[in-house]
Amino acid sequence: MLRLEGVSAGYGSAQVLRAISLEVQPGEILSLFGRNGAGKTTTMKAIMGLLPLMAGAVQVGGQVISGLPAHRVPGTGVGYIPQGRRLFTELTVAQNIEIGLMAGGQGAAMRARVLDLFPRLAERLDQRAQTLSGGEQQMLATARALCVNPKVLLLDEPTEGLQPSMIAAIRQVVVQMRAQGVAVLLVEQRVDAVLSIADRVAFLENGVIRETLAAEALRADHGLLERYLGV
Amino acid sequence: MDFGPYLFLATLEGAVGAAVLALTAVGLSLVFGVMRVVNVAHGEFFMLGAVLAWWVATTVGGHPALGFGVALLVAPVLVAGIAAAVDMTVLKRIEYDPERTIVATIGLLYILQQVTLMTYGPDARPVEPPFNARLALPWVEWAEGGLRMYWPWGLSTTSYKLAVIGAAVVVLLGVWALMARTRIGLLMRATQLDREMALAFGIPVERIYALVFGLGAGLAALGAVLVVPIQQAHYLMGADPLLLSFIVVIIGGLGSLPGTVLAAVLIGLSDGIISVFFSPTLAKILATLLVALVLVFRPRGLFGAQAV
């Protein structure tokens, strides 16, 4: 569903990603794992067309999207939950959701479906996004991305700084999306979370994918776990 | 005239200036707020509005109201189109880099000025107001037995000046409604808040930028069309509106529309009143001093930093 082939990208002339290749199948969660500064966020921005590619291509459902102008990318079915949430803070919950709906050409039906998933947002439609609690903000960031009706969902550290109850709620939604056949690319720093939810794990180091392993193998083999995750 | 009526008159003159200034400054504020572009050529779009208004009104001929009416529609649209074209050909190409846009718009300032000088010439030319009835204004004084209304000699305004104030209020309400109540306004505000996320959620930021740059310039041009029956069109007339708009945008809080309108009323009124009682130079000195104080003590503007 999502396919990166030899993607190199960076900021200005500073190259960060060096020939990244990865693939996420429909109904699969691929976790992108690596330390701070490895290039995880940069990978997501490259997929979204927010950075020009120096080489390589990005495909969604067989369609090459890496040549498109950035604003055409979400329309191909890519929902993005960026690191730090990046809500439209001065706008209301309803307006943030509306922008997500517009991005995917969705209407009232999708709106109702998403608000069903997040009843706490439904109660706060006219509240400004910046006045929400951290957990509610993450819900809104998730809701905004789901409104696109994504075939591919990118989540960049969605549980950063959240309470356990919120983490569980976000997780449940991600698992639900997988069950619906969405291809999920998840950046997550917590090893236990990665192991319990991911199907495969790709290890990113200094802009290079060092290895991609089945989560099953990592769970089974403590030696592997130590080697790659440092636990 | 007594002091009271005199002050009333000065306030009215100031209100006309404030109305035009509010339109011009809101245009500048919109461009800065959404695009983070400091448009040094903003005053030239104002000038272009006035000059095109003269050209349209003269070409159309007939009753002054006809020429003016056509100019009121055509001049701002033409100027908005020119500005949108500049955005797409120049500003987009330099990727809206803050420093390079300043240099580019300085260049644009001279190009617009010189092209106007070469075509329109160095003369100042008036546009006839569509209507211009003189209205005597009443004042009240204490007489034995209570308040008494009377018409002091010399206390008057024109119907046109009142119409300018009314038109500015209507247009500003329209801009507010556009930003707060429409879908395109929502897209503009989202772009202002986070350009990258706007792109990631399908907002065609480049088209929004062209629209906003055109709208900003169009508002300046509209202000100029309104003022040209009072002030005459001249190729150098853009300097004052540019300076005052910058003053207003800084005092109002960069990119905040309500703050900009409030600051325009404050600066426009005080400029009018101080100019009448003391001198226009003192008015500019005080306004500039106020900017300096704001920058030192409240760098986000007098009226807070709320976006829109």
Ligand SMILES: Nc1ncnc2c1ncn2[C@@H]1O[C@H](COP(=O)(O)OP(=O)(O)O)[C@@H](O)[C@H]1O
């Ligand atoms: N806007 C930027 N401009 C220049 N360099 C950046 C920018 N954002 C990130 N980088 C650099 O790119 C590298 C990868 O960053 P990032 O993708 O954010 O890492 P991660 O998300 O894995 O922590 C880092 O060295 C970082 O300093």
Ligand SMILES: [Mg+2]
């Ligand atoms: Mg990151």
